[in-house]
Amino acid sequence: MTTEGTVLPLAALDRSSLPIAGGKAANLGEMIRAGVPVPPGFVLTTSAFRAAAEAADIGPKLEALAGTEPSDRARLATLAAEIRAALSSVTVPDAIAEACVRAYDVELGGAAVAVRSSATAEDLPDASFAGQQDTYLGVLGKEALLDAVRRCWASLFTERAVVYRADRSIDPRDVSLAVVVQRLVHARAAGVLFTANPVTGRRREAVIDAAPGLGEAVVSGATNPDHLEVRVDTGEIVTRRLGDKRVVIEALPGGGTRHEERADGSAEACISDAEARALAAMGARVEAHYGAPQDIEWAIDPEGKILLVQSRPITTLFPIPVGPLSKDGDLRVLFSFNVAQGVFRPFSPMGLQFWRAFAGVASRGLGLWDGEPLDGPPIYAVGASRLFLDITAILRDPLGRRVAAFALSRMEARSGVAVRAVLDDERLGVVETPRWRIARAAFRALARTRAPVTLARALREPDAVPGRISAKVDAAIAVGEVPGGSPPSAYLDAVERMIREGVAPFLFTAIPSIVGALVSMLLFRRALSGLMTEDEVHTLLRSLPNNPTTEMDLELWSLSRRVGADPASRSVLGEEAPAALAKRYADRSLPAVLQRELGAFLARWGARGVAEIDIGVPRWRDDPTHILGSLANYLSLGDDASPPDVAFERGAREAERKAEELVERAREKGALRGGVARFAVPRVRRLLGAREAPKFGIVRILAHARSLLLQAGRLLVQEGKLAAEDDVFLLDLRELRAVTGGTDLRALVAERRRMITQELGRKHVPRILLSDGMEPETMAAAASGEGGLSGTPASAGRVTGKARVVLDPVGAKIEPGEILVAPSTDPGWTPLFLTAGGLVMEMGGSMSHGAVVAREYGIPAVVGVAGATARITTGQRITVDGGAGRVGVEA
Structure with a gap:
């Protein structure tokens, strides 16, 4: 065989060399070209690995590995072991061995070397694969070199590497490995x-x-x-924190290393x-x-x-979000809209577009901004396909600080803590806005939107609020009607009409109406100050009327009772999988009762779905699998299950009795307090219940816009301009316009689909992020005074669970959520990380293998905790704060 290109000097490589040299070698070559000092060496390219793999006849086993589900860990491990054994024992082809030894003698003078694996799926921008393949240090002599090369080849198929790639949908047949040989640095x-x-x-x-x-x-x-x-x-x-550095690894003169x-x-x-x-x-x-x-x-x-x-x-x-305001170079404070809405998954590009447009319409309507509505105001920033709001200007203003701290602490306690930490940052100086300017803007906004009138109507007729909001939604949807036979551009025109003409009337009816709930609550608490307990408040707020989400849930339960009374419907729900039933619903082949009743439910509630505020996510009417699964679960509870509608009615009666009692209690303290309570208490119940109506309205608007975009997508697929109809959600409206005009964006769509798929695996999304990448939650954790064991912060996050002390990973088992406590870890421990809820290590720093893998899996970790395995016992409840570097141990 020819050996041309089998061995290359590192200096001949750059980042484009990944297919032939793997990630590690390509990066080393790139650094050499950039003038960075790197020890001399060469790479045994992937062609050598492929020749060895052919000699070892691992092709059939790779096919089997490719066909194995990631969840079948046992099968993955068995195949990995078989492939590893074959590569470990293969004879290095003579021509390859000669080329490798020649480079070792000529370029490195036969000195001690480091032999490192360099996989093609390694050291990539979206996956580091830290420690997945092997490295051998202090290798000296030709036989030792070739043996190390074989072992590196085999390490491409360690169990941990195979599982890691399977979890990331990387085809094992597409992965190859090069081997880097570098002069060993006898490091001080x-x-x-x-x-x-x-x-x-x-x-x-x-x-x-x-x-x-x-x-x-x-x-x-x-x-x-x-x-x-x-x-x-x-x-x-x-x-500066000095470690004890008790273990030192040194190269031996005769080859190999010594652990002292x-x-x-x-x-x-x-x-x-x-x-x-x-x-x-x-x-x-x-x-x-x-x-x-x-x-x-x-x-x-x-x-x-x-x-x-x-x-x-x-x-x-986490990538630093980028937006219009991030270009000025000043410190910015970015608040996660995703986390605030409980949607941790990434938004589709069209989903981002719609929220920018909603904000653009609102800002223009309030007179706060005069830009293009589809672009949205400059407060938006996007990072990792998540939406962030730039709240820097608010936090620089003294009044804004107080309002933001109050609002966020009420909305989510951890966000409130993070904001307080931001306010202590000396880089965020106060810039006071003149009060007259704020007052003028507020007066103009109220006048333009007639918000006081809408608020007064809501307070006068609270039960009419959901109907008024729904009517505005109906009007917005009506603007978006399209006659049959229209071209794709007509559907985009309809979507834009909904945004430009229909959204503002809806928003400026919904928001002031719900403000009425806050006004009522404020009056209620003032009138009953000192006269009630928080438990009584909770009783008052039970079974609130006018809540569309509650109505939907009760209707779904009622639906389960109706279809459960039909033997044929009950039978298929108990025997067939929800996904199969969903397909039958689309084919109209379900039992008649189930087909009819489910259709009626979806006609009213089918706009909803999981992560429903993203237009790119399917609605229940698109795929009712989740609803059918819920119906099956309800029926499996049996007829003796406690009916939620009965419990709801009971809660409503208790709440109304409590309302009367509280009003009477206030009246006894005076006519004024009694009058305020009599006005506020019923409005608290009716308007707080209606607080879900605006969100349901937004969801309905999104669902109709989604149907219009899908129709445009179908037509564009027929015209050969898109590969799939739902590709429309991977573009924004301007890009989709370009597609209708003939621009080919299929490559962009494919890249965005890959990116969204990758982002679905992200474990952590910060609540608040600074533009320098700092997460204020870690600042707050570091400043807290909690006690417990201390160590080095290694992977941010906080988790409480039972400890599992493990001294040897062989045969060890970690139950889901247990916290692994270990003396140290290496790649052999990583199967335990898959179920661990957190990690505590006695040894290591924030860049040790255990810390790196903990961050990869998104589990909180503290390392360098002296005596952890002796001071913590299995079964103890502990709290790991990976941002503060502390471990709390319950007595």
């Missing part, structure tokens, strides 16, 4: 550098873990390293402040070159020269 000190803080998210803050000897001690978590945090722009070392455990460790810093600053500066160079924060392995040789031996993207950072 080594470690890991993150160019952005991986725990807090703050950019331009380098985080360094360092230890004497080879960096493997840091990466593997075998030692407690020195930990430094350096502000890149100023060189200020803001955090020093009883007392070292209290001295292993790198100087100047070296820390130099590392931070070099990391910034690499980050600038790649255009993204990097996870870098480094070493300092005995002469003090810094060398980089690996760089890969940090994949666990």
Whole structure:
């Protein structure tokens, strides 16, 4: 066989070399080209791996692996072991072995080397695959080199690597592996550098873990390293925490490495402040070159020269949202609309479009902004396909600060804590807006929208509020009617008419009406101040009328009783899967009663769905699987189940009795208090119940717009301009207009579909994010005074659960939600991470393997917790605060 292209020097590679050299080697070559100091070496390319794989005859096993479901962990593990055994024992083809040995002798002088795996699915922008393949240090001699190469090839199919790829839908037949061979740095000190803080998210803050000897001690978590945090722009070392560094890994003169455990460790810093600053500066160079924060392995040789031996993207950072206001360079405070709405999944591009448009229509109607409604006001920013609101201007104003802190703390306690932490940030200076200017804008907005009149009507006739809101929704939908036979552009015209003509009247009826609920509640609490308990308030607010969501739930229960009385309907609901029943509903082949009753329910409530505020998500009328599953579950409860409609009526009667009692109690304190209570109490119940009506109205508008866009999509598919009708939701309205005009955006649609699929796996979405990447929740956690065991923050988040202390992963089992407590971890432990709710390690720093994988899986983690496995016992309830670096242990 020819060996041309089998062995290449690292200097010949760049980022485009991924298919032939894998991620690690391609990144090393890219750094060399950028002028970054990298130890010399070469790569044994993927063509060598393919030749070895052919010799080992692993093709049939790869086919079997590709056909195995990710959930079948046992089958994945068995196939991985078989492939690994075949590659471990294969004879390296002679021509490849000769080329490898020749490069080793000529380019590296036969010196001790590091042999590293470099997979084609590794060190990618959206998945780091940290520690998934093997590295061998201190390899010396030709036979040892070839043996290390074989073991690297085999490590492509470790169980952890196979499972990791299966979970990310990466075809095993498409994955290959190159092998990097580099001169080993006999390091005085080594470690890991993150160019952005991986725990807090703050950019331009380098985080360094360092230890004497080879960096493997840091990466593997075998030692407690020195930990430094350096502000890149100023060189200020803001955090310095010295580890004991008891374990040191050194290269041996005759090959191999030595692990030395020093009883007392070292209290001295292993790198100087100047070296820390130099590392931070070099990391910034690499980050600038790649255009993204990097996870870098480094070493300092005995002469003090810094060398980089690996760089890969940090994949666990939440992307900084980008919007019109982010371009001025000032610190911005971004509030997650997704989290506020309980929708953690990404929005479709069309979903983002609609919320920008809703805000644009509202802002223009209020006279606060005069831009194009479809673009939306400049307060919007988008990150990871999630919507954020730029609330910087509000938090810079003294009055805005008080209002925001109050509102957010009432809406979601953790958001309130995060906002208070932001307000303490000295970079967020106060800029007071003249009160006359605020008053003028408010007066103009009230006059333009006639909000006081609408509010007065709501207070006078609270039971009429849902009907008024519904009428405005009907009017908005009527504007969007399209005659049959129209071209795709006509459906887009209809959608735009709904937005431009129908949304504003709806919003300016709905919002003031619901403000009436807040006014009523304020009056109610004033009138009954000191005369009631919070438990009584909860009783008053039971079984509220005028709530469309409650009405829907009760109707679904009633539907289950009606179809349950029909033997044929009851039979299919008990015997067939909901997905199959949904298909039968579309084919109109369900039993007559179920077909008719379900159709009637969906005619009224079919606009709803899971994550329904995103127009790109199917409605129940599109796919009633969820509803059919609910009906089956209700029927499985039996006829003796407590009927929710009866419980609702009972709650309503108790609430009305409590209302009368509270009014009488206020009257006894005086005629004025009694009169206010008599006015406010019934309105609290009726208007608070109607608070869901505006959201249901928005959902109905979105559902009709969705149907129009789907019809446009069907026509565009027929014209060959789109591949699928729901591709319309992966574009915004302007882009969709371009498609109707003949622009081919199918490649863009495919890329966005891939991105949305990837984002569906994101574990963490911050409530509030600063434009430098900092999450204020981590700031608040660090400032809190909670007690417990302390360590190094490794993966942000907070979880409480039962501890599971594990000293050896072999045969260990972690029940879902249990918190893994371990002395240290390496890649062999990662199957336990799949069910663990959190991680506590005695050893390691924030860049050790356990910490990196914890962040990959999105589980809170604290590492470097001295004596954790002795001070915590299995079964104890503990709280892991990965942002603060604390572990609370219940007595």
